[in-house]
Amino acid sequence: MRLKDKVALITGRGTGIGKATALLFAKKGASIVITGRRKAPLEETISQIRNLRENAVFVAGDATKTDDAQNMVRKTTETFGRLDILINNAGVNYKPDATSATNEDAGWCHQYDKAYGLRISSPKDSCELYLSGYCGY
Numbered sequence: 001m002r003l004k005d006k007v008a009l010i011t012g013r014g015t016g017i018g019k020a021t022a023l024l025f026a027k028k029g030a031s032i033v034i035t036g037r038r039k040a041p042l043e044e045t046i047s048q049i050r051n052l053r054e055n056a057v058f059v060a061g062d063a064t065k066t067d068d069a070q071n072m073v074r075k076t077t078e079t080f081g082r083l084d085i086l087i088n089n090a091g092v093n094y095k096p097d098a099t100s101a102t103n104e105d106a107g108w109c110h111q112y113d114k115a116y117g118l119r120i121s122s123p124k125d126s127c128e129l130y131l132s133g134y135c136g137y
Contacts, residue, residue: 004029007080009072011035011063012089014045021087022049031055033076037062055080063090
């Protein structure tokens with residue numbers, strides 16, 4: 001992989017695939033921005049990345065919220081001057097409970113909407129934010 005001196009924004013916490021990707025990219029020489037809703041895992045992952053490479057920051061936020069997504073892209077470009085790689089890794093693993101389908105917070109419709117937002121809407125919106133800022137789309 002040719003990642004030396006590239007800038008990567010990786011959504012999806014500081015755990016699992018997002019963490020593994022961030023660590024691999026850092027080993028290959030990329031500057032890293034990781035995002036997620038929980039600050040503690042992000043701090044832990046950033047600490048591990050900084051053992052490999054100084055150029056790493058995190059931005060806490062929810063990738064499904066437009067303001068947070070804009071902040072993620074803005075912080076990346078403010079910190080590193082550009083964004084070369086956008087990895088939309090944020091996701092959830094909801095397990096619908098048919099017995100609670102009438103409860104909006106636990107029902108399958110709500111869970112489906114959250115999963116759709118993370119897997120479809122959020123990556124689309126992130127790409128549009130990036131393209132509008134860099135390519136004038």
